[in-house]
Amino acid sequence: MWMVLNSPSGSWNPVERLIFPAPTPSYTIESFPGELIQIPRRDGAQVPCLFLPFRHARFLIIYFHANAEDLGLSYTFCQVMRDLFQVHILAVEYPGYGICPGTPDEAGIMDNARAAMDFAINSLCWPADGIKLFGRSLGTGPTTLLATEYTVAGVILISPFTSIRALFENQVGRLADFVEDRFRNLHLAPRIKSPTLIVHGMQDGLVPPDHGLKIYSAITSRRMLVTPAAMGHNTSLLKDVGTFILPMTHFFSLPDYTFEDI
Structure with missing residues (x-):
């Protein structure tokens, strides 16, 4: 079941703000009527999610957005992805x-x-075998961890980082030693048993492309790596069909069409 949404409160320390730079909320509890839901957590807390169903879809994509956006900023992309690949979308807020x-x-x-x-x-x-886990940037952390706990239909990692500490090392050097390591994607990658698509732009100035290359090399399941030459960290995945749309179509056979004999 899902429940009425509540408003957030509280703050966090400067280090947390660097790691998790949440934008000013782009939506309210009145936004996206019928599509913005709240689901229960095991501890009783509530999780805002976007649920965008597609009639007769055979797959559900659980989407984890990037670190500088929220569900409101992800809404249009999720809509396009639902219609393009003919899947249900469940997008999760942090x-x-x-x-x-x-x-x-x-x-x-x-x-x-x-x-x-x-x-x-x-x-x-x-x-689970009808679910695809999709994470972009920060979202590759929960995506990778969930992919070690479940065998799913597929995993999509866009601009993944090897770990939070390694990412900080690229930006601040040895000062990263003072940052608690989190989301150790490279360490977890060999435990992913599901087909995995990785897309990492060669012009990514925030998460260097070698992070994606290392994760790709560590994965032992069926995998595909796409490294668009002109793609940066925040480049739209819909700008060039060869960046994301065609790899999704070919690697996962989406949309999933069923043909009957005539």
Whole structure:
């Protein structure tokens, strides 16, 4: 079940703000009527999510957005993705982002991510082998971790980082030693058992492309790496069909058409 949404409160320290730079909320509890829902977490907290169904879809994509956006800023992309690939979309908010209360740390984000997976499997009665996990930038953290806990239909990682500490090392050098390591994607990558698509732009100035290359090399399941030459960290995935749309279509056979004999 889902419930009426509440407003967020609280703040976090400067280091957390660097790691999780939540934007000013771009939506309210009145936004996206019929599509903005709230699902229960195991500890009783509530998680704002966008649920965008597509009639007769065979797959559900659980989407984890980037670090400088929230559900409101992700809405149009999720709509396009639903219609383009003919899938259901469940997009998950992070604590401290949008209208979601709490502090944006690894534990809180994973609590929300697991709540979304529980909701998909137990409330929507959607099997894990019909779910694709999709994360961009910060969202590759919860996506990778969930992909080690479930065998799913597919995993999509856009601009993934090897770990939070390694990402900080690229920006501040040895000062990163004072940052608690979180979302150790490279360490977890060998435990992913699902088909995995990685897209990492060669012009990414925030997460260097070698992060994506290392994660790709560590994955032992069926995998595909796309490295668009002109793509930066915030380049639209819909700008060039060869960046994201065609790889999704070819690697995952989306949309999933069923043909009958005539």
